[in-house]
Amino acid sequence: MDTFYTDLLCIGAGLAGERVAVEAASRGFDSICLSIVPPRRSHSSAAQGGMQAALGNACMGEGDCPDVHFADTVKGSDWGCDQEVARMFAETAPVAVREMAHWGIPWNRVVPGSGTFYKGGKEYQKIEKKEREGRITARDFGGTAKWRTCYTSDGTGHTLLFTMDNQVVKLGVKVHDRVEAVSLIHDDQRCYGAVARCLKTGKLRVYLAKATLIATGGYGRLYRETTNAVICDGSGAILALKTGVVPVGNPEAVQFHPTGIVPTSILVTEGCRGDGGTLKDVDGKRFMDIYEPDKQELASRDVVSRWMTHHIREGKGVKSPYGDHLWLDIRHLGEKHIKTKLREVDEICREFLGVDPVTQMIPVRPAQHYSMGGVRTNKDGACYGLDGLFSAGEGACWDMHGLNRLGGNSLAETIVAGRIVGQKVADYLDGCEVTFNTQLVTDFVKREEEVISRLIQGKDGRENVYDVRNAMQDVMMDYVGIFRNATDLRQAVVKLQEIHERAQKVGLRTSSPGANPELGMAMRVKGMVRLALCVAYAAEQRTESRGAHAREDYPERNDRxxxxxxxxxxxxxxxxxxxxxxxxxxxxxxxxxxxxxxxxxxxxxxxxxxxxxxxxxxxxxxxxxxxxxxxxxxx
Amino acid sequence: MGRQLKFNIFRYNPEDPKSVPHMESFDLEETDALTLYIALNRLR
CATH class of the missing domain: 3.10.20.820 (Ubiquitin-like (UB roll))
Structure with missing residues (x-):
């Protein structure tokens, strides 16, 4: 058995995981990051728009400060966040942005002089001040009082991740890629690392660590239609649930985005509608102007998603082999606008759809987008239930997002939480000594070996793992989606309990050694169904509407x-x-x-x-x- | 009705001593905006 010993084990090598590792490594601690993909392919790289930080350099951000950012974040969360954490976050964000500049992020800068911008399809003028020339600039995002979102063109996540990974290499943090953690090693009091599986050879390994961090991102893949990458399967929350003592916070807090393209559910930015794009139905007619006469297509993400789903349910969707969808029309914006200001949209449509948005409409429908919930931590990033276990990023419930996240606050959270939690982890490691009980380690490894051998031999049954996963995704999509009500959620819980039964009876069709994706999925699927049950059951119990959690039968926000x-x-x-x-x-x-x-x-x-x-x-x-x-x- | 697509896929698992390198054919009906990702997922 390959056994690795380290001070800090980071499960996940996206922005949050790497940022924590960088902090620990710069304080002299040995760190290993596990990643199921090459680290620069982590889902952090998919972030386009930017990260919020109250610098107030752009003329439209004048007068901005952490107080205003804090207020926007609290409102965005529908008062569901931890205000102490949101305050720490808003205060640290400007520091984190400047630090990233120091490490090499080519932030877009203030260019003095006059320019134009669009709001609600109308053109406006703005004049950037000469004395601010060359400072980090910002763009506009939904739900914010000021222009606060710092960006590098439309590839902010990409530049941040590559720059962070350079720091990782520079500081000698070891990254073990294509390795998946399958269970935490613990004695109900303390975490001692993890049992992991090499996805190339299929062999189990042991990682022993003084401190363990979960930074595995969201659980979008519980849903059939999600803008999340295939790697966002909630593995961190599953690891936590598996311990029986570490809680997942607010699992029901799931955000949907209106415009995922059909069939791949890749995101096309809100900017399409921001710049004047319209949504159309099967008859080629607009409908948002009927449902929301005031804000129309530019109502908030959740509101637009809800009306789109409603409209499809009314039979106004466009039939396709991939299910019903609606159209996003940006043709009237003109070729020049699309090829410059919506460059990435143009690229995505042509590369992934074979659609030219200049002459054709884009097939879209709402898709799961972000998990506000995750492994519950205190303000230091320390998980409840087990000493020596930490969590950061989308995988954690820190909890600055409450029941709804603002655009630009997710990328910011990875860097800011990574920085703050990283310092706390390093403080924890300072002078920390651990005794590893080898019997405990052997027991955990044996448990996983037993799981694998039962799956391969089909000892518990021959249920097809992909059928089980698909059934779960369909239930989540149909009953725990954008609109929720008691009847649907009860059905979801009952159906998921049946699927949970089936998940215990999974047996493999292929037993080939080495890289066996069916085995990987089979080891994961029971945990995914359990996490899905957490989402559905928690949503059923929460009898109010707050942020992204919209109950048709309880439309009011119940602060009482x-x-x-x-x-x-x-x-x-x-x-x-x-x-x-x-x-x-x-x-x-x-x-x-x-x-x-x-x-x-x-x-x-x-x-x-x-x-x-x-x-x-x-x-x-x-x-x-x-x-x-x-x-x-x-x- | 879309075209009938034929995928010739190389099958070999270097970790499995019993695995013999060979080609395998799969047929799939083409749908709108079919990408390799969707095709491979469907074949699986």
Missing amino acids: DWLTRTLATWKEGDDLPTLNYEPNSQVWEIPPGQRGYGVSKIIPSEDPSVVGNVEASKAGEACQPQDAPETPETN
Whole structure:
């Protein structure tokens, strides 16, 4: 058995994992990153738009500061985030952006002089100041008060990941690619590393570490239609559930994006609609102007996704071999605009669809996009339940996103959380000594060997692993999607419990040694179904609408009962997760209020520690749901 | 109705001593915007 010993084991080599490893390595600690793909192919590289940081250099970002960024993030989260974490995040983001510049990111810079920009399809003028020339500039993103999103053209994730990986190489962090962690080694008190499987040889390995980090990204692949890469299968959350003691926070918090292309669900940016693109149905007619006369195509991501799904359900979708879809029309923007300002969209359409967006409409439909939930950590990034276990990035529930994430805050989280958690991990490693119990290690390895041999021999049955996965993805898509209600969610839970039964009976069709993707999927699928059950069951229990979680039967945001975070754990032998709840924030710098977009009905909180010292008259108003409290001013 | 596509795929697993390098053919009906990724997933 190959055994590797290290100070820090990072499971995942995307931006968050590598950033933590870089921090530990720069403090002199030995670090190993595991990655199921070459690290520069991690899903972080798919981020296009940019990362939010309140620098206030661009003229449209003037007067911006971390206070404003903090307020936008809290509103975006629909008051579901941890405000202490959101505050730390907003304060650290500008530092992290400048640090990345120092490491070599070619951030787009302020070019002085006048220019034009589009909003709601209309053209506006702006003038960049001479004295700001050459500073890091920013672009506009949804849900923000200022232009705050720092970018490198439309490949920000790409440049960040390559630059970070250069630091990894420079500092001597070892990256073991095409290696998948299959279980954490622990004694219910402390984590000692992980059992992993080499995807090239199929052999098991042991990694022993003083500290272990989960940075595996989101769980988009629980859904059939997702903008996430095939590697985003929620493996980190699955590892946590497998321990029985580490909870997954807010699994029900799943964001959908309106414009995934059909059939591959690759994302085409919100900029298409931002620049005046329209959505059309089977009759070639617009429909968003009917559903949302005010904001039309430019309503928030969730709202547009909901109406698109509604419209398809009404039978207005375009039939295709890949299921019903709608059209995105950007032809009227003209060739020049498409080839310059929407360069990547043009490329994606031509390369992956064979569609020329200058002359043809783009087939689109809503797709799963982001997992706000993940392995629950405290503000230092330390997981609940096991000492020596940390988590960061999309895979973690840190929790700065609450029930909805703002565009540009995901990429920012990877770098900022990576920096903060990295420092805490290094502090933890300082003077840390561990005794490894070899019997414990052997037990965990034996358990995995047993799983593999049962799968190959078909001891538990011959259920086809891909059938099981597809059944799970269909249930998630059809019953735990954009619109949720008690009937659908109950059906989802019941169906997923049946699928969970089937997942225990999976047997392989091919037993060939080495790189065997069927075996990899078979080892993963039970955990994926369990995670899917966490999403469905937690969504069923959350009887309110907050952020991305939209309940048709509970349309109001219920601050009285649901200023809470779901904590899901799984006891072996159960067929449902155990759900616990904790207050979603200890600090209420901004008491709950109106977001200014989306659902406006609110059942107010009556907890004085949440709403603060409201005067008697104001408190009286707040008791009436129709007079929801105003968004407080932030200075 | 799309074209009938024939995929000739090289099969060999270097980790398996019993594996003999050989070609295998698969037939697939073409659909709109078919990429190699979608085709391979469907064949699997």
